[in-house]
Amino acid sequence: MKFYLPFFVVIMMCTMLLSAVHSEEVAEPTLVIEMLNKRDKERMLYSDELVRVEVGDTISWVPTSKGHNVQFVSVPEGVEKVKSKLSKEFSYTFEQEGAYLYVCTPHASMGMIGVVIVGNTPSDINLDEVKKYKFRGKSKKKFKKILKSLEDV
Ligand SMILES: [Cu+2]
Numbered sequence: 001m002k003f004y005l006p007f008f009v010v011i012m013m014c015t016m017l018l019s020a021v022h023s024e025e026v027a028e029p030t031l032v033i034e035m036l037n038k039r040d041k042e043r044m045l046y047s048d049e050l051v052r053v054e055v056g057d058t059i060s061w062v063p064t065s066k067g068h069n070v071q072f073v074s075v076p077e078g079v080e081k082v083k084s085k086l087s088k089e090f091s092y093t094f095e096q097e098g099a100y101l102y103v104c105t106p107h108a109s110m111g112m113i114g115v116v117i118v119g120n121t122p123s124d125i126n127l128d129e130v131k132k133y134k135f136r137g138k139s140k141k142k143f144k145k146i147l148k149s150l151e152d153v
Helices: 005-023 127-131 138-152
Strands: 033-038 042-046 051-052 058-062 071-074 092-095 098-105 113-118
Touching: 033 051, 051 138, 098 127, 113 138
Parallel strands: 033 058, 051 113
Antiparallel strands: 033 042, 058 092, 071 098, 098 113
16 A cells, blocks of 8 residues: 555646636636727728626637737726737736726727726726827827717727
8 A cells, every 4th residue: 555655646636726727717707808800991900999898707819810909008907908919819817897998909009909997997997097098190190089978889
């Protein structure tokens, strides 16, 4: 029996390790947003420019077209402004209520921007701050459009 003991210990450790890895697996996304070069007459865009999710929900941005990413530019206090890698899928789980404004780094002035509202009371948190963000180029108009449709979301 003594001979087998280390073997069992190894097996047990492997099992524990495997279950630990398993429990850290990323949850299925609540929502998928595509990063696109073109849709109808529009160029460089996210398939959903304004979405509302709940705390704990996960969004996956998928690189349907290459050369895009996600960069948070205005977020609730205490949240890290993450920046994803170009042409790679990016998943983010929203742990804090509020408004999140993000851009595609290479196309930030070409209208490739998006807003995520987390929870139901964003105006009390940081929406006013998000609204102050200054865009250039085509994104100015796009941002106005997004803010206008905010009332309907
Ligand atoms: Cu882009």
